[in-house]
Amino acid sequence: MFKSFKAKLVIRYTLLLVLILVLFSVIIYTYAGQQTYSRIDQALLHRLEQMRIDHDLQFKNFKGVSGKGFGSGQIFFEEILNSQGDVILTNTLLREDKIIIDKDILDQVKHKPVIISGVLTDDSAVRIGIKRINDKYFVSALPLYGSEQNMFSLGISLLVGNIVFILIALASGFFFVNRALKPIKIITEKADEISSGDLSKRVNLTGPEDELKKLADTFDKMIEKLDNLFKGQKGFFVDISHELKTPLTIARGEIDVALRNQKTTKADLKNALKNAQEELGKMTSMVNDLLSLAREESYKEELSLKKISAEKLLKETMKKSETLIKLKNTEIKMENFKDFMFEGDTKKLQRLLLGLVDNAIKHIFQQGKITLKAEQRDRFAVLSISDDGIGVPAEDIPFIFERFYRGEKDTSGGTGLGLTIAKKIAEAHGGRIEVESIPNEITTFSVYLPINR
Amino acid sequence: MxxxxxxxxxxxxxxxxxxxxxxxxxxxxxxxxxxxxxxxxxxxxxxxxxxxxxxxxxxxxxxxxxxxxxxxxxxxxxxxxxxxxxxxxxxxxxxxxxxxxxxxxxxxxxxxxxxxxxxGSEKSNLISIADLEIDTASHEVKRDDRRIELTSREYALLEYLARNKNIVLSRTKIAQHVWGYDFDTSTNIVDVYIRYLRKKIDEDSDKKLIKTIRGTGYKIGE
Missing domain, CATH: 3.40.50.2300 (Response regulator)
Structure with missing residues (x-):
């Protein structure tokens, strides 16, 4: 029980309360005690004053009852001692008892009266005032009996009061803490359900907009994000399996049909194998693209940033695209521009640019043109690749970077991942890719990369 | 089919x-x-x-x-x-x-x-009408245990008729299901192939299985 946060909270605060109460009681008790003593002492002092007068009057009024002023009406036990400390005279109230006084104390009494705690011979506690006049000591004592009784009841009341208050505090503490922590209980239960696999559940905490509601809402938001992530992941796998199954179906179908038909000629067989080979090639590039994409998405591959020259980067891209270009009998050129430096990962940017060139070649007509350009715009290096191919219809532009997205009329036979990879690389650099297209005229992919990261 | x-x-x-x-x-x-x-x-x-x-x-x-x-x-x-x-x-x-x-x-x-x-009413790959047997998996056709060699179109026509045995099929319907086009009904391609099929299946037997329903079409049955 003491392990739970709730119990800990209650116990801790109750202990604090006990400490405060005890401290408070002690202070009250001590203060009350001091107040009582000081009142008695003042009465004694007052009485000792009077006794001087009595002495002058030859002890005529030595009755032990004070006259006027503070402490009047009190009963005093009184004695007069000689210089040796022997009792010369006792007032009637003492009867056979005596005030017990140490001889050493009498020696300390000089001009000023002295007040001490002491006892009578019958063991009752008293405050004793001693005054010296000439060679005699006047001793007056006030019984502490009533005051002691008062202090005792005060102590008892404080003790009982403390215990009652602590019990109330414990009970109400548990009640309030329970109520305050109820949302936490709800959140815990829901989190438990969610962690057991159902990401569609939410805490949906109702109540005031307090810290716990904020916590629950934040938690919900986090689960929402995770849910979407997992759904995306699942969608990704469904997509991949679909994309890989199509070439597999074709390859297998071609081979099955060629093998099972007795009338299949050598030319048919060759044709079937060629078709199957083509599909296997497609699967290979798909697997390669998936691998690059996974690498970009996992963020594990750190960028190795270096200052690079825009001109050098584009030239390198042109050189690497040569074989691709020849297949389509197209032309690739670089526009003149003032070279500048910017920060980037050469290898990855090369992959990005080649991806865009490859995409342009796939959508270009025979003898089409591809133009590379670079310029500085604000804090960005803008690398652009333009072509005069079929272009992207405006309604397709928001989707072309989505994995496996292909336009309705797209017959390029690409994996549908090239642009997705390009976008991921741009994003890893803190940049973006923008597309502008007038179909059949000019289509430009502009890569914005921050000059200084 | x-x-x-x-x-x-x-x-x-x-x-x-x-x-x-x-x-x-x-x-x-x-x-x-x-x-x-x-x-x-x-x-x-x-x-x-x-x-x-x-x-x-x-x-x-x-x-x-x-x-x-x-x-x-x-x-x-x-x-x-x-x-x-x-x-x-x-x-x-x-x-x-x-x-x-x-x-x-x-x-x-x-x-x-x-x-x-x-x-159809068949529960196996074997369709039989009287002593005529058609294996729709191996495309083997036998009449009275004698194997009959058919061209692919003849076989397709026979299988279609056999799957709908005892049901009269119009020329148009046959043309659609066997040749795959909506022929002009004035064409006699169906009649020509029915003649080929009759020669191979019915000629040597007393019992004629392929029947002409005048003005409507053809059917196969006992």
Whole structure:
């Protein structure tokens, strides 16, 4: 029980309360005690004053009852001692008892009266005032009996009061803490359900907009994000399996049909194998693209940033695209521009640019043109690749970077991942890719990369 | 037997067509959902092979719409989506069978035969009419235990008649299911092939199985 946060909270605060109460009681008790003593002492002092007068009057009024002023009406036990400390005279109230006084104390009494705690011979506690006049000591004592009784009841009341208050505090503490922590209980239960696999559940905490509601809402938001992530992941796998199954179906179908038909000629067989080979090639590039994409998405591959020259980067891209270009009998050129430096990962940017060139070649007509350009715009290096191919219809532009997205009329036979990879690389650099297209005229992919990261 | 393939990947259509035609089926195809629906609605098919992810109208919707129009042609779904949910959804929409891609062509053929059997009264690949036996899997035809060699078109015609035995079939219907086109009814191609078939099947027997129903068409029966 003491392990739970709730119990800990209650116990801790109750202990604090006990400490405060005890401290408070002690202070009250001590203060009350001091107040009582000081009142008695003042009465004694007052009485000792009077006794001087009595002495002058030859002890005529030595009755032990004070006259006027503070402490009047009190009963005093009184004695007069000689210089040796022997009792010369006792007032009637003492009867056979005596005030017990140490001889050493009498020696300390000089001009000023002295007040001490002491006892009578019958063991009752008293405050004793001693005054010296000439060679005699006047001793007056006030019984502490009533005051002691008062202090005792005060102590008892404080003790009982403390215990009652602590019990109330414990009970109400548990009640309030329970109520305050109820949302936490709800959140815990829901989190438990969610962690057991159902990401569609939410805490949906109702109540005031307090810290716990904020916590629950934040938690919900986090689960929402995770849910979407997992759904995306699942969608990704469904997509991949679909994309890989199509070439597999074709390859297998071609081979099955060629093998099972007795009338299949050598030319048919060759044709079937060629078709199957083509599909296997497609699967290979798909697997390669998936691998690059996974690498970009996992963020594990750190960028190795270096200052690079825009001109050098584009030239390198042109050189690497040569074989691709020849297949389509197209032309690739670089526009003149003032070279500048910017920060980037050469290898990855090369992959990005080649991806865009490859995409342009796939959508270009025979003898089409591809133009590379670079310029500085604000804090960005803008690398652009333009072509005069079929272009992207405006309604397709928001989707072309989505994995496996292909336009309705797209017959390029690409994996549908090239642009997705390009976008991921741009994003890893803190940049973006923008597309502008007038179909059949000019289509430009502009890569914005921050000059200084 | 005429089969409609609705599939958006040309290369898949290519090999399915090649493989089915080698088995004496007549194959027609559509490359999107709308075209497929139109064809299924307006032409008679014995079986529809249907992909799910299609442009314009997906396979689930297409199946539902075809069934709503009371077309009972068996539908075999061919798709890369192979989760239990997809299968249940497809079958509930009104499809008769489900074959996940990639598939073995032998399995496709076996399922095709099974679905074609379902519409007729036969429960095996063997159709027999009197002493005539037709094995729809091996395409072997025997009369009185004597093997008869048929050309692919003759076989297709015989199988179509046999699957609908004792039912009178019009020339137009026969032309549609065996040749795959909507012939002008003035053509005599059906009559020509019926004559070829009669020569091979009925000539040597006393019992003539192929019957001409004047003014209507033909039927096969005892």
């Amino acid at each position: 005429r089969i409609l393939v609705i599939e958006d990947e040309q290369k898949i259509i290519n090999f399915i067509k090649k493989g089915l035609e080698a088995e004496y089926y007549t194959v027609d195809y559509a490359m999107n959902g709308e075209e497929g629906f139109f064809k299924a609605l307006n032409e008679g098919y014995d079986l529809i092979l249907l992909d799910i992810m299609l442009p314009k109208m997906n396979g689930f919707e297409l199946t539902k719409k075809i069934r709503e129009k009371d077309i009972k042609t068996p539908i075999l779904m061919l798709t890369a989506r192979d989760t239990i949910e997809d299968k249940v959804k497809g079958l509930d929409a009104g499809a008769d069978d489900y074959l996940p891609k990639p598939f073995s062509f032998d399995e496709l053929l076996a399922r095709t035969r099974a679905l074609l059997r379902r519409t």
